Amino acid sequence: MASLVGVFAASHGPMIAREWESLSPPTRALVTQGFESVGQRLMKAKPDVLVIVSPDHWVNFFLNNFPAFCVGIGAEHDGPPEPFLKKYFNHPVLAGHAGLGRHIMDTALNRDFDPSMSHRLTLDHGFCLPLWRMGLDPIPPIVPIVVNEVDDPMPTMRRCLAWGSLLKSAIETYPEDLRVAVLATGGLSHFIGEPGMGQIDEAFDRTCISLFENGDPVTLASTLERDVRHTGNGGHEVRNWVVAHAAAGSQGFELISYAPLEEIYVGCAFAEWRLPG
Amino acid sequence: MRDYWLNKLFFDIQQPELAAQYKKDREAVVSRYPMSAELRRALLGDDIAGLAPHVNAYLLRFYFAICGMKDAEFIRRLNELPNTNKPNERVSRHG
Numbered sequence: 001m002a003s004l005v006g007v008f009a010a011s012h013g014p015m016i017a018r019e020w021e022s023l024s025p026p027t028r029a030l031v032t033q034g035f036e037s038v039g040q041r042l043m044k045a046k047p048d049v050l051v052i053v054s055p056d057h058w059v060n061f062f063l064n065n066f067p068a069f070c071v072g073i074g075a076e077h078d079g080p081p082e083p084f085l086k087k088y089f090n091h092p093v094l095a096g097h098a099g100l101g102r103h104i105m106d107t108a109l110n111r112d113f114d115p116s117m118s119h120r121l122t123l124d125h126g127f128c129l130p131l132w133r134m135g136l137d138p139i140p141p142i143v144p145i146v147v148n149e150v151d152d153p154m155p156t157m158r159r160c161l162a163w164g165s166l167l168k169s170a171i172e173t174y175p176e177d178l179r180v181a182v183l184a185t186g187g188l189s190h191f192i193g194e195p196g197m198g199q200i201d202e203a204f205d206r207t208c209i210s211l212f213e214n215g216d217p218v219t220l221a222s223t224l225e226r227d228v229r230h231t232g233n234g235g236h237e238v239r240n241w242v243v244a245h246a247a248a249g250s251q252g253f254e255l256i257s258y259a260p261l262e263e264i265y266v267g268c269a270f271a272e273w274r275l276p277g
Numbered sequence: 278m279r280d281y282w283l284n285k286l287f288f289d290i291q292q293p294e295l296a297a298q299y300k301k302d303r304e305a306v307v308s309r310y311p312m313s314a315e316l317r318r319a320l321l322g323d324d325i326a327g328l329a330p331h332v333n334a335y336l337l338r339f340y341f342a343i344c345g346m347k348d349a350e351f352i353r354r355l356n357e358l359p360n361t362n363k364p365n366e367r368v369s370r371h372g
Binding site: 057083 | 279281284285288291293329333334335336337338339348351352355356358
């Protein structure tokens with residue numbers, strides 16, 4: 001049977017790639033240390049497959065069809081379309097893991113979840129920027145899971161917890177002997193295309209970190225459901241972290257680092273969840 | 278209230294070919310998207326205050342970046358929008 005060998009979180013932000021050459025040395029150092037730390041921990045876990053939970057930033061989906069959740073079940077996915085990222089992360093195609101993707105999809109449907117599915121997703125900076133900065137080599141096959149957190153209405157935090165539990169169960173019931181890691185990307189607070197852009201809501205970020213460290217999923221969901229409505233639109237990406245939290249068994253996480261990096265418009269955090277046993 | 282076609286233009290313009298056409302002849306591209314005269318004016322006049330209530334904020338950001346507006350100018354204009362509060366005093370528009 002497959003086993004869950006690690007659950008991680010890493011912020012993302014296009015400015016990290018767009019402005020990489022001109023970022024100040026302290027910002028570059030903080031970003032580099034955070035991603036490299038997650039990358040090293042991930043490589044130490046020796047995953048055969050990496051499940052990445054991230055939003056779609058208007059690449060695969062538009063207002064005419066925008067799923068709350070979408071599971072990538074293809075054998076291949078397309079690399080990032082953003083020119084500013086392509087120049088650093090030259091992966092036009094990334095390997096998927098069709099078997100685990102399909103099993104996650106089947107498990108979801110058998111448990112009354114109704115996600116969308118895709119046999120070929122285009123993986124934007126939300127997926128690929130962490131892969132670039134973490135320096136994984138080789139990059140394991142990926143099962144992408146897209147969560148809608150860019151346009152209302154979005155799935156509730158409670159549903160994201162349920163999705164995490166479902167993901168944990170799906171991984172643990174996959175019949176092949178696979179080592180599976182989960183990476184949630186995005187967050188914490190940021191404001192994109194709206195007033196406050198460039199500011200960081202550090203109070204929101206500190207609350208998030210405390211909730212994830214503590215572990216209690218009920219308080220986590222109820223507090224974030226309320227507070228996320230009062231921070232920037234990018235804060236909604238914390239839903240990916242909620243999925244990861246439950247996938248890891250809601251034992252709480254170890255914060256690797258946090259810095260409110262106005263230069264890249266993101267409350268930038270990295271973490272690893274504790275796993276049961 | 279969202280305007281579907283304004284969002285669609287901003288979504289489509291992520292394609293480099295359309296972005297290039299748009300930079301050459303804005304009005305010709307805009308004419309393919311059935312939106313109100315008021316929105317068309319806001320679009321052609323780079324009127325962020327007129328556009329923001331009708332479009333997803335990410336798409337608004339993408340659009341002005343593609344059009345070449347520097348972030349400092351874009352942020353300055355965003356922060357001049359009516360009813361702009363400090364982050365912890367506001368309610369996100371959720372996109």
